[in-house]
Amino acid sequence: MNIKQLEVLRTLLATGSTIATAKAMGLSQSGVSRLLAQLESDLALTLFARDKGRLIPTPEATILARDAENVLLAVDRMSGHAEDLRNGASGPETVRIGLPSSMWENFAPAMLIDYVRAFPGVRIETFFESTTAINKLVEERTIDLGFLRIEGEVGPGIVVDRVASGQSVCVIPEGHPLAELEEVTAKHLRNVPLILIGRQRPNRMALDQAFKRAGVKQLVKIETHTNSSACSYVAHGLGITIISSFYANLYRHLPVVHRPFVPRSTQEFGLARADGVPLSIAAQALSDALKRQIQFSQNSK
DSSP states (O other), X not given: OOHHHHHHHHHHHHHOSHHHHHHHHTOOHHHHHHHHHHHHHHHTSOOEEEETTEEEEOHHHHHHHHHHHHHHHHHHHHHHHHHHHHHTSSOOSEEEEEEEGGGTTTHHHHHHHHHHHHOTTOEEEEEEEOHHHHHHHHHTTSSSXXXXXXXXXXXXXXXXXXXXXXXXXXXXXXXXXXXXXXXXXXXXXXXXXXXXXXXXXHHHHHXXXXXXXXXXXXEEEEEESOHHHHHHHHHTTSOEXXXXXXXXXXXXXXXXXXXXXXXXXXXXXXXXXXXXXXOOHXXXXXXXXXXXXXXXXXXXX
């Protein structure tokens, strides 16, 4: 028994003839007769009496037609739901994404503008956390995907796809004397107020070592823990920061300039998800939206 046979039963009861049924379903008359015969064989019941070329529904056909209608309605609902899932009208109740804290102000809203229009039936939950916390949230499957800096080993059961990179840059207030340089070294920053991020983090520890090798004692004016706050402090003339160009590019609208910091270092960023767990259509679309916004934020001038 299959869906096409049930459609033949429903249409035959509505039209009363194989000719009309064939026309309505886009089949040949012999095709309709064959499907009806197969259905009767599968059910081991006679559904229509044949009388001088006419088909007369038996009481059993009338009873089973109600079941057939319910099955076909369920199939229609399933097809409609599948279409809604494809086009974004519905989906999982919530899609959860983890992002670094510095991406809440401009990046995340820009990423979601088109997404919420394309997926009106999906609720988005955003988590703004550190790389360590995002890694744990993905590992525990609290979130569907997370954007993070690639720092050593990731947690078990996690796949990270590299999606961006950056170079260390000095973020300097416009008009500052160091803005005249093509690149900045630790020696240029002797006695310059610094705004530094993330004590005890791998990148901060590497930066501290670069100053130590250069024989320069850091004049740390402000310790902070987000790239966004560091750039804002720079814009207000409170000092100079050294961060990844990836984050610096998110704050081009501020009155600051970027100069490469020497010795040069590269930062890698990835999109983490649980290994062996396919993303839903809605979650995959959010992943794609994030990648598009990354490309835009890093290429726009």
